[in-house]
Amino acid sequence: MNLFRRLSNSFDHGVHPRHHKEQTEHLAIQRLPFGKRFVIPLGQHIGAPAKAIVQAGDTVKRGQMVAEPGGFVSVALHSPVTGRVTDIGPERYADGTFREAIVIEADQYDTQQMDVNPIDWESLSIEDFINEVQKAGIVGMGGAAFPCHVKYAIPDGQKIRYLLINGAECEPYLTNDHRQMVEQTDALLYGAEIVRQKLGAEEIVIGVERNKPDAIKALQDAIKPGQPARVMPLEVKYPQGAEKMLIKSVFDIEVPAGKLPRDVEVAVNNVGTIIAIADYFQTGKPLIERVVTVSGPGVSYPANLIVPLGTPIREVLDYAGGLTEETRQVVLGGPMMGASIADLDAPMLKGSSGVLALTEHETGRPQEYNCIRCGRCVEACPYFLNPARFARLAKSRMYEEMAETYNVMDCVECGCCTYSCPSGIPIVQHIRTAKDHLRSMKGKVK
Amino acid sequence: MTQRDPKLLIQPGPQLRQQMTTPVVMRDVWYALAPATLAGVWFFGMGALLVLLTCIAAAVLTEWCFSPEEKRRYFLGDGSAILTGWLLGLTLPPALPLWMAFIGGAVAIGMGKTIWGGMGGNLFNPALVGRAFLLATFPIAMTTWTSPGDFFTIPASVFAMPLMHGVVDTVTQASPLGLMKFEHTSTGFIDLLFGNTSGSLGETSGLLLILGGLYLWWRRDLDWRIPVGILATAMAFSLVLFMMDSGKYPGPIFTALSGGMMLGAIFMATDPVTSPLTPRGTWIFAVGIGLLVVLIRVFGGFPEGMMYAILLMNATTPLIDRYTQPRVFGRGLDTK
Ligand code: SF4
Ligand code: SF4
Numbered sequence: 001m002n003l004f005r006r007l008s009n010s011f012d013h014g015v016h017p018r019h020h021k022e023q024t025e026h027l028a029i030q031r032l033p034f035g036k037r038f039v040i041p042l043g044q045h046i047g048a049p050a051k052a053i054v055q056a057g058d059t060v061k062r063g064q065m066v067a068e069p070g071g072f073v074s075v076a077l078h079s080p081v082t083g084r085v086t087d088i089g090p091e092r093y094a095d096g097t098f099r100e101a102i103v104i105e106a107d108q109y110d111t112q113q114m115d116v117n118p119i120d121w122e123s124l125s126i127e128d129f130i131n132e133v134q135k136a137g138i139v140g141m142g143g144a145a146f147p148c149h150v151k152y153a154i155p156d157g158q159k160i161r162y163l164l165i166n167g168a169e170c171e172p173y174l175t176n177d178h179r180q181m182v183e184q185t186d187a188l189l190y191g192a193e194i195v196r197q198k199l200g201a202e203e204i205v206i207g208v209e210r211n212k213p214d215a216i217k218a219l220q221d222a223i224k225p226g227q228p229a230r231v232m233p234l235e236v237k238y239p240q241g242a243e244k245m246l247i248k249s250v251f252d253i254e255v256p257a258g259k260l261p262r263d264v265e266v267a268v269n270n271v272g273t274i275i276a277i278a279d280y281f282q283t284g285k286p287l288i289e290r291v292v293t294v295s296g297p298g299v300s301y302p303a304n305l306i307v308p309l310g311t312p313i314r315e316v317l318d319y320a321g322g323l324t325e326e327t328r329q330v331v332l333g334g335p336m337m338g339a340s341i342a343d344l345d346a347p348m349l350k351g352s353s354g355v356l357a358l359t360e361h362e363t364g365r366p367q368e369y370n371c372i373r374c375g376r377c378v379e380a381c382p383y384f385l386n387p388a389r390f391a392r393l394a395k396s397r398m399y400e401e402m403a404e405t406y407n408v409m410d411c412v413e414c415g416c417c418t419y420s421c422p423s424g425i426p427i428v429q430h431i432r433t434a435k436d437h438l439r440s441m442k443g444k445v446k
Numbered sequence: 447m448t449q450r451d452p453k454l455l456i457q458p459g460p461q462l463r464q465q466m467t468t469p470v471v472m473r474d475v476w477y478a479l480a481p482a483t484l485a486g487v488w489f490f491g492m493g494a495l496l497v498l499l500t501c502i503a504a505a506v507l508t509e510w511c512f513s514p515e516e517k518r519r520y521f522l523g524d525g526s527a528i529l530t531g532w533l534l535g536l537t538l539p540p541a542l543p544l545w546m547a548f549i550g551g552a553v554a555i556g557m558g559k560t561i562w563g564g565m566g567g568n569l570f571n572p573a574l575v576g577r578a579f580l581l582a583t584f585p586i587a588m589t590t591w592t593s594p595g596d597f598f599t600i601p602a603s604v605f606a607m608p609l610m611h612g613v614v615d616t617v618t619q620a621s622p623l624g625l626m627k628f629e630h631t632s633t634g635f636i637d638l639l640f641g642n643t644s645g646s647l648g649e650t651s652g653l654l655l656i657l658g659g660l661y662l663w664w665r666r667d668l669d670w671r672i673p674v675g676i677l678a679t680a681m682a683f684s685l686v687l688f689m690m691d692s693g694k695y696p697g698p699i700f701t702a703l704s705g706g707m708m709l710g711a712i713f714m715a716t717d718p719v720t721s722p723l724t725p726r727g728t729w730i731f732a733v734g735i736g737l738l739v740v741l742i743r744v745f746g747g748f749p750e751g752m753m754y755a756i757l758l759m760n761a762t763t764p765l766i767d768r769y770t771q772p773r774v775f776g777r778g779l780d781t782k
Contacts, residue, residue: 017464254779328454331461335462336460337460362461371566372565375669378723410775429458
């Protein structure tokens with residue numbers, strides 16, 4: 001079994017949902033026209049919220065910084081359009097809550113062109129490079145929105161051997177990374193080279209699932225002789241794009257629990273992130289737009305779109321033909337780890353990789369039955385945890401045992417267990433409840 | 447905006463689910479059992495069919511009585527009660543009085559499942575609990591085997607009044623295992639393979655049971671480790687014994703094909719509820735059954751050992767699960 005997995009380049013366990021990428025995988029990336037009103041939440045990344053440096057009434061240019069980082073684990077925010085700041089205050093968020101945001105109204109008569117100001121990255125020290133990336137507002141674009149520069153701050157005594165580029169895109173429906181690998185191959189390799197040299201890594205490895213043969217080919221053709229880069233085709237399996245699984249698949253290394261990829265001398269970046277870095281150093285354009293897949297059976301014209309950040313989700317859906325009558329649910333991100341959207345007027349964020357309109361067929365929940373101990377969840381969990389046990393213990397509120405005997409805190413909430421359970425048990429929900437409880441207990445003890 | 451804003455649903459992820467549900471799993475097992483059952487009915491006649499149907503009816507009725515009204519639809523809807531009755535019926539002698547079969551079905555659900563808190567809570571395989579109860583209560587009727595006869599002749603014993611045994615008027619014949627144990631004669635492999643021997647309904651056609659098992663394996667409803675582990679262990683063990691004294695002990699192929707071996711290994715031991723969760727645990731479980739079944743058959747008082755072997759290993763399942771937790775990703779790497 002292990003040998004077999006080695007030959008097929010993959011981690012163990014995981015699930016094989018239908019990938020549904022055929023709707024958008026051959027559609028070239030288009031640009032979503034600029035709308036009128038843009039909402040930029042200050043806390044849209046992991047870490048400290050950014051601090052606004054503009055005031056209501058200010059005019060701003062496209063790409064101008066409107067909020068500065070609120071700490072080291074934080075990034076800057078920029079205006080996606082030339083226009084005027086109308087308000088700074090609570091605004092709707094996709095999960096239904098209200099959060100502090102900067103509201104910008106676009107200048108309808110502006111051409112929205114930006115000057116090209118390349119940045120000479122070669123002469124930058126590593127500290128200045130990290131500063132620039134933070135200033136450019138770049139975060140992990142796979143969904144988590146973790147500030148990218150933090151990964152580049154390597155503690156003394158550690159080094160990075162490999163820059164691993166995550167092109168697995170294992171979430172069903174999403175094709176934004178796929179299209180970027182095909183259409184922006186040179187930018188990707190250029191950005192990868194910048195990061196590789198700055199981190200002093202030996203080699204660039206690009207992991208791509210085998211269901212994207214055109215991306216694999218495009219990358220292989222574009223790698224120049226002499227560039228220390230290679231493409232690694234990977235088995236099509238969820239969650240191939242989870243950082244630690246990807247490292248296992250590519251290098252056959254297990255990142256120890258509680259450690260980071262850099263502890264095994266690897267830095268992992270998403271395809272979109274690397275292209276954003278290339279864009280910034282080539283043209284001076286910070287992270288003000290991103291590629292988004294709009295798909296699912298609930299939209300008439302699925303598409304891959306460049307969306308200015310802060311655009312309301314509704315406008316993105318309208319561009320794809322609007323929601324059909326059958327749509328029951330709209331998801332921000334992928335269908336495995338993404339969240340249901342409560343409010344379509346909420347803005348698109350740096351971490352929004354997809355907008356999916358799903359119908360009853362995809363989102364219908366099976367009747368919940370008792371656990372039949374079939375073991376499907378156990379054989380699905382890529383972390384080798386025991387989800388059936390979690391579900392059972394959580395029902396009787398034995399949270400401590402879940403943590404001590406069964407390592408519930410190691411769960412990354414990938415959803416493989418819930419996905420595979422024939423009894424329709426919402427295992428991940430039980431796990432979240434347990435984790436919340438354990439975290440709050442820990443807080444009390446301190 | 448032109449389009450209507452649908453009422454959007456908010457639910458926690460993952461949004462996608464695979465299509466397999468517990469009722470579908472149960473129905474798959476029905477399909478897998480059907481060919482072997484039909485063959486059994488064909489060989490043993492209408493009487494056997496009546497026994498089988500009685501068991502199923504009793505199981506379903508009992509489930510209905512004990513399920514809370516608001517959940518009845520789901521309790522019965524998962525199809526597991528039918529399966530329990532069905533499996534029990536397959537292990538009974540074809541000429542068993544119907545009233546006994548009825549009690550068996552009721553006990554299987556009542557004592558095998560309901561008192562454990564229903565589906566998923568039971569420690570022992572419910573069908574085997576029913577059978578063990580019958581064997582303890584009616585030892586004679588439960589060990590009276592008829593040989594396959596005419597399709598439409600129903601043995602009179604089947605309609606015996608409650609609390610009566612009835613006269614067994616058909617040709618009684620020792621089962622192949624009984625013959626082996628007490629007279630040391632072996633039955634032909636071909637007869638064993640196709641099921642043309644005496645025995646219970648489901649103890650007969652090894653070939654069709656294997657086909658059913660392959661179907662379940664293809665549908666991913668079956669943990670292949672269990673049947674493979676049991677059969678391999680039992681065959682290896684009996685081969686050792688056979689080489690020591692071929693006159694006294696049965697050979698490996700006979701061991702695999704006779705009695706409830708196939709039915710037990712493919713359909714009973716694999717009951718997910720009563721077998722271990724962890725992959726390593728299932729191996730231990732299977733090897734345990736394989737060893738026990740041969741031990742009981744060869745050295746115990748009964749010719750058949752499958753039932754006790756499975757029940758015994760059922761009892762160890764929680765323990766096995768506890769000690770075979772897989773190594774968590776990224777943990778315990780030093781001790782590798
Ligand atoms: S959500 Fe947690 S327990 Fe479930 S499969 Fe993923 S890591 Fe394992
Ligand atoms: S997949 Fe569901 S039914 Fe099967 S063991 Fe896990 S929790 Fe139980």
